Amino acid sequence: MSKLEIxxxxxxxxxxxxxxxxxxxxxxxxxxxSEAEPVKRALENHGLKLTHILSTHHHMDxxxxxLALKQAFxxxxxxxxxxxxxxxxxxxxxxxxxxxxxxxxxxxxxxxPAHTSQHIAxxxxxxxxxxxxxxxxxxxxxxxxxxxxxxxxASLSKLMSLPDDARVYCGHEYTEANGRFALTVEPENxxxxxxxxxxxxxxxxxxxxxxxxxxxxxxxxxxxxxQSPEIRHSLGLQEASNVEVFAETRRRKDKF
Ligand SMILES: [Zn+2]
Numbered sequence: 001m002s003k004l005e006i007x008x009x010x011x012x013x014x015x016x017x018x019x020x021x022x023x024x025x026x027x028x029x030x031x032x033x034s035e036a037e038p039v040k041r042a043l044e045n046h047g048l049k050l051t052h053i054l055s056t057h058h059h060m061d062x063x064x065x066x067l068a069l070k071q072a073f074x075x076x077x078x079x080x081x082x083x084x085x086x087x088x089x090x091x092x093x094x095x096x097x098x099x100x101x102x103x104x105x106x107x108x109x110x111x112x113p114a115h116t117s118q119h120i121a122x123x124x125x126x127x128x129x130x131x132x133x134x135x136x137x138x139x140x141x142x143x144x145x146x147x148x149x150x151x152x153x154a155s156l157s158k159l160m161s162l163p164d165d166a167r168v169y170c171g172h173e174y175t176e177a178n179g180r181f182a183l184t185v186e187p188e189n190x191x192x193x194x195x196x197x198x199x200x201x202x203x204x205x206x207x208x209x210x211x212x213x214x215x216x217x218x219x220x221x222x223x224x225x226x227q228s229p230e231i232r233h234s235l236g237l238q239e240a241s242n243v244e245v246f247a248e249t250r251r252r253k254d255k256f
Contacts, residue, residue, distance in 0.1 A: 002022050002024045002025065002104070003022065004020060004021070004022055004102075004105050004124060004127040004129070005019075005020070005021050005022065005023070006018055006019070006020050006129060006167075006169065006211075007019040007021075007042065007046065008169075008208050008210055009030070009038050009039055009042045010038065010173075010208075011034035011035050011038050011039070011061075011065075012034050012035060012061055014172050014173045014174065015032070015034040015061050015062070015171060015172055015173075016032070016169070016170070016171060016172065016173065016208070016210060017030050017031065017032050017033050017034050017038070017039055017065070018030065018031040018032070018131065018169055019039075019042055019043070019046065019048065020054075020102065020124075020129075020131075021046075021048055022102070022103050022104075022105060023048075025103035025104060026049075026051070026103075027051050027052070027102050027103035027105075028043070028048040028049060028050050028051050028052070029050075029051065029052035029053065029054050029102050030050060030052070030053055030054070030065075030069070031054045031056070031122065031131045031169070032054070032055060032056055032062040032063070032131070032133060032171055033053050033055075033062075033063065033064070033065035033066050033069050034061050034062060034063075034064055034065060035064050035065045036064075036065035036068035036069050036072070037065075039065055039069060040069070040072070049073060050069060050072075050073040050075050051073070051075060051076070051102075052075060052076050052077075052078060052102060053065075053066055053069060053070065053075050053076070053077045053078070053089070054078055054079070054100070054107075054122055054131070055077065055078070055079035055080075055087050055090070056079075056119060056120055056121065056122070056131060056132070056133025056134070056135075056171065057079075057080070057083070057115065057116045057118065057119040057120070057133050057134060058079075058083055058086035058087055058116060058118070059116065059134065061171075062133065062134070062171060063079075063087060063088050066087070066088040066089045067088050067089050070089045076091045076092060077089040077090050077091050077092070078090070078091065078092040078093075078094055078100055079092075079093065079094070079120070080093065080094065080095075080109075080111070080118040080119070080120045081093025081094055081095045082095070082111075082118045083116070083117075083118035086118075094109040094120065095109065095111070096109060096110065096111040097109065100122065102124075105124055105126070105127055106124065106125065106126060107122040107123060107124045108122075108123045108125060109121070109122065109123075110123055110158055110159070111155075112132070112133075112135045112136075112155035112156075112158060112159065113146070113147050113151050113155060114135065114142070114144055114146070114147030114148065114149075114151040114152035114154075114155050115133070115134045115135050115141075115142030115143060115144065115145055115146070115147065115152070116134075116145060116146045116147070117146040117147060119133055119134070119135055119142075119155075120133075121133065121135065121136075121159070123162065123166070128163075128165055128166055128167055129166070129167045129169060129211070130159070130162060130166050130167070130168055130169065130214075131169045131170075132159065132168055132169065132170045132171070133170070133171045134170075134171045134172065135152075135155055135156070135159070136156060136159050136168060136170060136217065136221075136223075137170045137171070137172060137174050137175070137178055138168065138170060138174070138175040138178060138199075138209055138210065138212045138217070138221075139175055139178035139179045139181075139182050139192075139195070139212075139217070139220055139221045139222070140174055140175075140178035140181070140182075140221065140223065140253070141156060141221075141223040141250070143250075143254065144250065149243055149246055149247035149250060150243055152246070152250070153226075153242065153243045153246045153247075156223060156224055156246075159214070160214070160218060160224055162214050163214065164213060164214050164215030164218070165213060165214070165215065166213060166214040167211040167212070167213055168210075168211050168212045168213060168214060168217060169210055169211050170210060173208060173209065173210070175199050175203075175209040175210075175212075176196075176199050176200065176203050176209070178221075179192070179195065179196045179199055179220075180196075180256075181222070181252075181253050181256045182196075182220065182221070182222045183196065184234075184252075184256070185222050185230075185231050185234045185235065185249060185252070186222055186225065186228060186230050186231050186234065187230075188230055189219075189220065189228075189230065191216075191219040191220050192219075192220045195216065195220045222249050223246060223249060223250065226242035226243070226245035226246045226249070227242060227245075231245065231249065232245055235248050235249065235252070
């Protein structure tokens with residue numbers, strides 16, 4: 001199989017759109033077209049023509065460029081079937097387990113609600129890349145705008161079932177602030193300490209901290225670590241369920 005290239009496109013204040021392309025097959029998607037102009041410039045710089053727009057959820061900072069890009073390129077827009085009323089320009093609605101084909105590259109759709117009531121991830125299993133939108137961030141997770149802690153825990157648990165070498169591409173550059181919070185609830189986590197040193201050095205150079213991997217997230221992301229004795233101790237929730245620990249971690253991050 002030929003290689004799937006992935007290129008982050010910084011948009012707005014701290015969003016990432018991603019160009020996902022295979023030149024040999026003449027396919028190029030953009031995941032979460034926050035706005036049209038930076039995506040158009042990135043396409044020109046790489047000499048690419050847009051063929052698909054993949055939307056993880058309806059928030060404007062993820063779909064704001066859909067209509068302008070669709071008009072400019074005649075692009076097919078794909079997103080959650082259950083949210084077709086809120087995804088601008090949607091042509092193809094996808095449900096849990098369905099396959100989206102970008103040329104020969106297959107992405108399985110995972111429904112991961114809670115940040116919004118309908119939110120999907122695109123899991124390119126053979127290419128080892130998952131696009132998680134605003135559900136899973138590097139060392140963080142999305143706010144619970146349209147769902148409950150139970151829903152988010154179920155969505156994150158679904159993502160945790162992916163292999164450790166899955167590269168995680170998320171919707172925002174929030175990594176350093178997320179890591180600062182993570183250290184408040186799990187200060188003795190050595191993997192977390194080491195990662196934060198890397199992240200600070202990367203951000204000091206103005207570079208993206210994306211992608212991470214599922215393996216690294218499982219070791220350092222407090223929202224995936226409800227079983228951690230140190231986090232439970234920090235929260236005073238030694239005997240609580242995983243969902244309760246997750247919910248309290250989320251509440252504290254909201255106030256951080
Ligand atoms: Zn969002």
